[in-house]
Amino acid sequence: MLRTTVLVPWALLTVVTAIIWRTMFVSPYGFVNTILGTKTVWLGSEPQALIIIILADVWKTAPFMALLILAGLQVIPGEVYEAAKVDGASTWQRFTRITLPLLMPAILVALIFRTLDALRVFDLPYVLTGGQNGTSTLSTIAQEAFAANRLYGLGAAMAVLTFIVVMVVSFSYIRFVGGNLRGLGDD
16 A cells, blocks of 8 residues: 555656645745745745656656665575575675675666756756756757757757667666676675
8 A cells, every 4th residue: 555655656648746745835825835834935946847847757766766676675585694694794795795796786777767857858848848957958948949949950859869878878887887796696
């Protein structure tokens, strides 16, 4: 039951999440300002708008990251921990020498997914701020060039650039971090 409840933010459509967050922070009379007793225009200025988008994105994606890490934890056999206890390993030693190394593949997968999502994010900044106030991303700039300004060549080039950046980052993760994971058992 708890796992299902925790997964609700991830299960919501990102646009719905953005509308919920926009409703909470949209005006000086929004939900958050009422609770805090302020009249801050959260989405109307540069540092606050970016912070709200980051918070909304973390709220939306943290359940998925937790699910990936939980899956990685469940793969670690309990016998390994029991053997370490018998050998006198402290809790910290079991965490740093057993849990973290065996969890690295799951952490790598979570980092790759999260980084790729962050690089190609479009819907949160578009719905929350329209890409204004320091919240524009490569995807929102490409959409603006393509749809709003009718600069189809520039918009398409920026979309391809987004794809290339995502591909380079993915290969870098796999090459530099993933390659090291394969050699963990060789020590």
